[in-house]
Amino acid sequence: MSTLTQPTAGNAVRNQFLRNLYGRSGILGSLLALQVIGITLSFFGGSGFGTSDGQITINVVDYSANPVIGLTLLWAIISPLYLSGRDSLKTDLTFPGSRTTRHTGNALYLTALVLAGSLVATLANMTSILFAVIPDHPLILPAGGSTSHYVSLFAVLTGYCLLLAAASYFAGTLFSVSRIAAFALLALVLVFLRVTAVNELVAAIARFSGDGPASMILLRCFLLSAFFFLAAIVAGSRQEVRA
Amino acid sequence: MEVDFRNVTKKYGRTEALRELTLNLAGDKIIGILGRNGAGKSSALQIAAGHLKPSAGDVSMLGENPFNSLLVSANTILVHEGMAFPPALRLRAILAELERAYPAFDKKLAKSLLDHFGIPDHAFHIQLSKGMKNTFNMVAGIAARTPLTMFDEPLNGMDAGVRSDLLKVLLKEYIAHPRMILLSGHQLEGMEELFEEVVILHHGRLLHHGNADEFKEGFVRISGPESEVRRAASEVQVLELHETLPGMAEAIIMVRPGTTLFMNEGLGLKSTSVSLGDAYVAMTRKKGGIDRVYADATDGR
Numbered sequence: 249m250s251t252l253t254q255p256t257a258g259n260a261v262r263n264q265f266l267r268n269l270y271g272r273s274g275i276l277g278s279l280l281a282l283q284v285i286g287i288t289l290s291f292f293g294g295s296g297f298g299t300s301d302g303q304i305t306i307n308v309v310d311y312s313a314n315p316v317i318g319l320t321l322l323w324a325i326i327s328p329l330y331l332s333g334r335d336s337l338k339t340d341l342t343f344p345g346s347r348t349t350r351h352t353g354n355a356l357y358l359t360a361l362v363l364a365g366s367l368v369a370t371l372a373n374m375t376s377i378l379f380a381v382i383p384d385h386p387l388i389l390p391a392g393g394s395t396s397h398y399v400s401l402f403a404v405l406t407g408y409c410l411l412l413a414a415a416s417y418f419a420g421t422l423f424s425v426s427r428i429a430a431f432a433l434l435a436l437v438l439v440f441l442r443v444t445a446v447n448e449l450v451a452a453i454a455r456f457s458g459d460g461p462a463s464m465i466l467l468r469c470f471l472l473s474a475f476f477f478l479a480a481i482v483a484g485s486r487q488e489v490r491a
Numbered sequence: 492m493e494v495d496f497r498n499v500t501k502k503y504g505r506t507e508a509l510r511e512l513t514l515n516l517a518g519d520k521i522i523g524i525l526g527r528n529g530a531g532k533s534s535a536l537q538i539a540a541g542h543l544k545p546s547a548g549d550v551s552m553l554g555e556n557p558f559n560s561l562l563v564s565a566n567t568i569l570v571h572e573g574m575a576f577p578p579a580l581r582l583r584a585i586l587a588e589l590e591r592a593y594p595a596f597d598k599k600l601a602k603s604l605l606d607h608f609g610i611p612d613h614a615f616h617i618q619l620s621k622g623m624k625n626t627f628n629m630v631a632g633i634a635a636r637t638p639l640t641m642f643d644e645p646l647n648g649m650d651a652g653v654r655s656d657l658l659k660v661l662l663k664e665y666i667a668h669p670r671m672i673l674l675s676g677h678q679l680e681g682m683e684e685l686f687e688e689v690v691i692l693h694h695g696r697l698l699h700h701g702n703a704d705e706f707k708e709g710f711v712r713i714s715g716p717e718s719e720v721r722r723a724a725s726e727v728q729v730l731e732l733h734e735t736l737p738g739m740a741e742a743i744i745m746v747r748p749g750t751t752l753f754m755n756e757g758l759g760l761k762s763t764s765v766s767l768g769d770a771y772v773a774m775t776r777k778k779g780g781i782d783r784v785y786a787d788a789t790d791g792r
Contacts, residue, residue, distance in 0.1 A: 250492065250638035250670040252553070253594050271577025271588065339575040341542050343592040344565035352519060394494035394607060487751055488543045 253344075260345040264353025265360075267343065268331070275327045275357075279365050282323050286316030290376050306315070315372035317405060320365045324412040328358055332420030332480065338489045347485045351421075355477040358413045367407040370398055400462035407469030414476035420479040425487045492553075492566075492638045492671040493517040494539050499548035501534045501695075508534040510695040511548065516673070521665060521685045521704065524675035525771045526692035529736070532675040533571070535692065535753065536641045539570035539673070568593070570632035571643035572625060576616045582627065583612040593635045595668075601634035607655055622648035629657055633664050640674040646682070654681055661685070683767035694776045703767065710770040714741040715760040721758060730773035735781060743773040 266338050268275070299306050330336065331354050399403050422429055494516040501509040509531045516522055526532045537543040538550055541557035541564055550557055557563040570640055576585045582605065590596045606613055608626050610619065619627060629645045646654045658681050665672060665685075687705040700707065710730070713723055717740035724742045725730055730744040743765055765773070777784075 250668065251595070252562075252638055253565045255561050257561060260561055260565075266591070267577060267588060270584065271580045273579045318591075335575065338573070339577055341540075342568075342574055342576060343588070344561065346559045346561045346564065348559075349561060486544070 255344055257346075257349050257416040260349035261353045263343065264340070264345055265357050267340075267359040267445075268354065270467055272331070275331065276361060277482060278327060279320070279323050279361055282319040283316055283365065286313070286319040286369075287372050289315035292374060313376045316372040317370045320369045320405070322407060324362060324363065324409040325416045327361075328413050329420040331358065332417050332424060332484075334424045336487055337424065337487060341489060342426040347487060348404075348481055349394055351477065351481040351484055352374070354417065356479075358417065359366075359368065359410060362409040362413055362481075363406060364410055369405055370402040373401060374398055407466040410473045411469040414473035414480075418476040418480040418483070421484045421487070425483050436439060448484050470474035492519065493551075494639065494671070495549075495551045496535070496538075496637065497549045497551075499535075499545045499550055501538060501540065501543065502533070502546040506694050509538075509545070512692075512695065512697055514690060514697055514700060516671065516688075516690070519671055520667035520671045520687040521661075523679070523683065523686035523689045523767070524673055524678065524681070525689055525767070526675075526698075527772075527775050529694075530692040530775075531695040532692055533643050534677055534695075536571075536643050539639070540564075540641060541565050542569065546634070549705055554630070564634065565593075566637050567641070567730045568632050568635045568637045568638045569641045569643065570628045570645055572621075572628075572647060574628045574631075576740065578617060578736055581613050581615055582610065585616065585631075589631055589635060593637060595636035597634045597636060601630050602632070604630045605679070607656070620648070622650065622653065625649055626653055626657065629661075633657075633661055635673065636664075636668050636670065639671045639673070641675075643675045644675065644677075646678070646680075658682060660780060677768075679766075679768040686767070689767065689771075691771050698774065707765065707767055707770060708744055708766040709791075710766050710773070711746055712741060712743050712769070713760055714763070715739065717756065719758045719760050730775060731776060745774075768780065 337350070345353075422433065496512050496514040499512045500507065505645055508529075512531070512535065524535065525528075526531050535541065538545055539552065539557060541560055542783075544558040552560075552563050553566065555563055557567070559682075577588065580588060583602075586598050586601050590716070602612065605627065608623075608630075610623050610627055610757045616624065616627065624660075625645060625648050629642065632640055632642060632645075646657070661672070662685060674685070676682065683703070688701065689699065689703045689706050690697065691699040713720055714735065717734065717738055720732065720742050724744060725767040728745040729745045730745055732740060735741050
């Protein structure tokens with residue numbers, strides 16, 4: 249006589265998280281690779297200009313962690329599309345779990361990676377000043393540099409990365425559930441943009457998530473991200489995959 | 492363990508894979524799910540595993556609808572050719588993952604079987620040949636020891652030795668750890684001896700469900716001179732009749748339970764038993780078979 253297993257949702261979420269961590273190392277690997285590229289670009293500096301009056305030549309090189317931040321944001325848009333795709337679902341269906349535990353595990357995994365990615369980008373920002381010191385050139389230190397400045401940067405970057413990752417995860421889920429629904433939503437957004445004008449919409453989003461102290465930005469982004477992840481759970485709860 | 496389909500229909504666009512299927516499977520048994528290509532076998536198994544949801548009707552397992560059920564998912568495994576594993580994991584890591592996911596998973600057994608079949612555990616699943624992939628998948632399904640274990644066309648691409656060994660292991664495992672095992676397929680070489688029950692699907696409908704031996708006993712093959720075969724066949728229900736050699740013929744006939752078939756061996760007629768595979772193929776074959784199709788297509792040329 250076979251014995252039934254009584255699974256718990258918590259255990260299924262944990263297994264999903266760990267399976268992502270070990271079995272989808274490409275997601276973490278792509279984050280690391282992009283950040284290494286970003287740090288390398290930061291090291292060589294960029295966006296500089298030069299001027300000369302015949303006697304003195306001035307070359308200004310801007311050392312900043314902007315490439316790291318930009319590439320981290322890019323990663324936050326792209327990698328959730330892979331995690332929410334049909335191939336990932338097909339793999340997940342080999343193991344015990346429901347659609348809800350799967351999406352919850354994925355959301356926690358993305359959140360963890362976003363935290364790690366934002367931390368690395370913030371640390372890169374802190375150390376980018378050192379890059380300028382190494383070549384032994386005259387240095388103009390940027391404004392800020394206090395602990396609170398970096399804490400704010402970390403909070404804002406985490407918030408925006410999480411928001412992008414959640415929106416991308418929702419879009420990926422919707423697209424793999426129903427391409428018609430995904431295109432309909434996109435068309436609706438475009439119509440909405442035309443009706444309300446781009447600037448007003450962007451301003452409205454900025455007022456909600458981009459205004460005020462860093463902690464408020466993080467909180468608002470977190471709320472919006474939770475909304476997108478919940479929407480992905482709802483949209484993905486009827487998701488099928490044919491063998 | 493009980494799997495219950497009630498008036499289940501499954502549509503893919505305009506194509507109906509299952510049509511009002513009503514079927515109850517119960518007990519720790521090895522059950523054969525048979526049918527031709529497109530009969531609806533895979534759809535039925537995927538619905539039972541919770542991978543697909545029915546377009547109409549109800550499915551119940553462990554008192555729940557399998558679709559999106561954590562309980563059903565934890566007590567079920569569906570082994571099929573398209574089974575996917577995390578791409579970054581080597582086979583040994585996949586076994587560790589399966590051990591974490593399925594509490595009854597026997598990793599030692601799985602490793603020993605992989606060693607026996609010469610599948611290196613440091614390889615990636617994607618690197619394996621079709622036969623090796625299916626062997627690995629089947630080993631994973633056997634070792635998972637879930638109360639409901641389903642194999643959809645499990646032996647595709649395997650060589651004869653591996654097929655035979657895996658079926659022996661499956662039987663040993665079933666005896667040591669009884670569970671409900673559903674085996675679907677249309678090439679039954681070596682599998683049919685395992686079946687306690689058979690389910691035959693045809694065009695998405697249930698054609699037959701019952702004891703496997705009783706089903707087989709309902710069919711007889713008669714062969715001999717064509718005129719004698721035709722005369723004998725005229726008195727019974729014939730599923731298939733075709734010429735074998737010039738002047739000779741063979742027929743598969745269906746015998747009602749309790750009926751005794753008298754054959755006059757002096758006329759050169761011989762009767763033999765019919766394999767399960769031949770029986771269900773004869774049962775689901777179009778009238779006239781491929782001979783009629785070819786004759787009609789080439790008529791007058």
